[in-house]
Amino acid sequence: MSSSPVLAEARHASGGLLRSYVGGFLLSLLLTALSFGLVMAGRVPPGLTFGLITLLAVVQLLVQLVFFLHLGTAPDQRHNTVIFILTALLITTVVTGSLWVMHNANVNMMPMSPALENRSAGG
Amino acid sequence: MSVTYPTQLPAAGAQSASHGHDHAHDDGSRTVLGFWIYLMSDCLIFASLFATFGVLAGSAAGGPAARDLFDLPYVATETALLLISSFTFGLASIALRAGRKEIVALWLVVTFAFGLGFIAMEVHEFTHLVEIGAGPDRSAFLSAYFTLVGTHGLHVTAGLVWLAVMIHQLFAFGLDGVVRRRLACLSLFWHFLDLVWICVFTFVYLRGVIV
Numbered sequence: 001m002s003s004s005p006v007l008a009e010a011r012h013a014s015g016g017l018l019r020s021y022v023g024g025f026l027l028s029l030l031l032t033a034l035s036f037g038l039v040m041a042g043r044v045p046p047g048l049t050f051g052l053i054t055l056l057a058v059v060q061l062l063v064q065l066v067f068f069l070h071l072g073t074a075p076d077q078r079h080n081t082v083i084f085i086l087t088a089l090l091i092t093t094v095v096t097g098s099l100w101v102m103h104n105a106n107v108n109m110m111p112m113s114p115a116l117e118n119r120s121a122g123g
Numbered sequence: 124m125s126v127t128y129p130t131q132l133p134a135a136g137a138q139s140a141s142h143g144h145d146h147a148h149d150d151g152s153r154t155v156l157g158f159w160i161y162l163m164s165d166c167l168i169f170a171s172l173f174a175t176f177g178v179l180a181g182s183a184a185g186g187p188a189a190r191d192l193f194d195l196p197y198v199a200t201e202t203a204l205l206l207i208s209s210f211t212f213g214l215a216s217i218a219l220r221a222g223r224k225e226i227v228a229l230w231l232v233v234t235f236a237f238g239l240g241f242i243a244m245e246v247h248e249f250t251h252l253v254e255i256g257a258g259p260d261r262s263a264f265l266s267a268y269f270t271l272v273g274t275h276g277l278h279v280t281a282g283l284v285w286l287a288v289m290i291h292q293l294f295a296f297g298l299d300g301v302v303r304r305r306l307a308c309l310s311l312f313w314h315f316l317d318l319v320w321i322c323v324f325t326f327v328y329l330r331g332v333i334v
Contacts (some may be wrong), residue, residue, distance in 0.1 A: 084163065
């Protein structure tokens with residue numbers, strides 16, 4: 001294991017790495033500030049605000065995955081990326097599935113009379 | 124690598140020898156891939172906690188709701204601390220690539236400090252909530268909130284312990300292959316926690332205040 005070519009290569013690569021971390025950091029700061037700013041200003045209707053902060057969160061997740069975790073299509077990263085995409089698929093299924101099923105269960109629940117509801121809340 | 128071994132204690136030398144055997148089969152990339160698979164399974168834990176929180180977020184049981192409890196500037200500060208710590212870990216990774224031990228240690232200490240600040244703020248927030256009667260026993264919403272955010276906090280705490288151990292190992296063993304591999308795993312872990320936090324501040328705190 002000769003160390004000098006490895007070190008030279010490392011120094012060459014670290015310039016790109018620094019750009020990657022600084023770029024990712026600044027983009028994340030901007031996206032976070034936009035999310036908090038949108039909600040704290042409160043000028044946009046709630047439904048639209050929620051859509052926008054969800055979009056900003058997804059963009060920030062992608063920014064950090066690429067700039068901090070270096071996910072990509074490079075040969076040494078392909079495994080990680082494929083595993084991540086499969087996990088994202090599972091997460092989407094678990095989260096949207098749960099919310100959907102539970103929402104339906106709430107909506108389709110047999111309406112309770114107020115007396116019954118009080119009794120069950122009291123008991 | 125082998126240059127650093129003779130100066131070490133016998134116990135550490137024996138340990139390194141066993142790791143050296145390991146290296147005959149693996150340059151560390153398989154370990155990092157395995158750790159990545161662990162992180163993805165951790166993602167699924169968080170996914171189910173987020174799903175639970177999503178279902179129970181509206182069930183305040185007549186108690187305080189999200190908009191009565193959450194202080195956005197406070198959460199923004201927590202977010203900034205964790206994001207900065209993720210960035211400073213990146214700077215440690217760059218120094219690691221360049222083989223500069225002292226600089227790696229410096230950035231790891233800075234990362235530790237910001238992570239500790241984050242945890243201190245979270246503990247303060249939790250104790251405040253419990254004091255005003257909004258503990259995890261108050262409503263389904265608060266149970267789900269404490270479970271989700273608390274699980275993230277426990278992960279960060281584990282990360283802090285790991286950081287402290289790695290700072291020690293950096294000086295005990297130097298920048299050998301094993302330490303590099305462990306730092307590569309810790310780097311994934313630490314950045315991953317910031318990714319989870321993006322979902323926490325968006326879907327727990329910000330969503331709680333607007334809905």
